[in-house]
Amino acid sequence: MLLAKSTEKWIALVSGLVFGFGLIISEMINPAKVIAFLDVAGAWNPSLALVMAGAIAVALPAFGWAKKQKNSLCGTTIQLPSTKLIDTRLILGSMAFGAGWGLAGFCPAPALVAAAMGQWQALIFSGSMLVGFYLFAVIEKTKK
DSSP states (O other): OOOOHHHHHHHHHHHHHHHHHHHHHTTTTOHHHHHHHHOTTSSOOTHHHHHHHHHHHHHHHHHHHHHTOSBOTTSOBOOOOOOOOOOHHHHHHHHHHHHHHHHHSOOHHHHHHHHHTTOHHHHHHHHHHHHHHHHHHHHHHHHO
16 A cells, blocks of 8 residues: 555654654663663663663564565565675674764764754764764775
């Protein structure tokens, strides 16, 4: 079933707002709370584990459904990763992501929400993240 383009945009807007509010309510935009969650050897705060468990509980059946479909409910082609290869790029990228998350207390989506709310630390993080995205794209182009 194909939805009208305007309906798709409303669904995207509402989904983004729900996701953003979820990040705010769960305090994923609070670097101190995130760093306390990551500090398993110190003053560990396990509350974000419940947030992650909830996200997995929602995503798991949705991905199971998506794997069996060719098109989304909006009629667009579903593109899921086809490789399960764990290579050097994946490992190094995961390490860089984890180091950035641990040092700054932000990962990309919460950083953008916090930046939109005017948190100066998130603005710096988001700007740095965008520079990193750009440098990655430049490096990838030079490899080809």
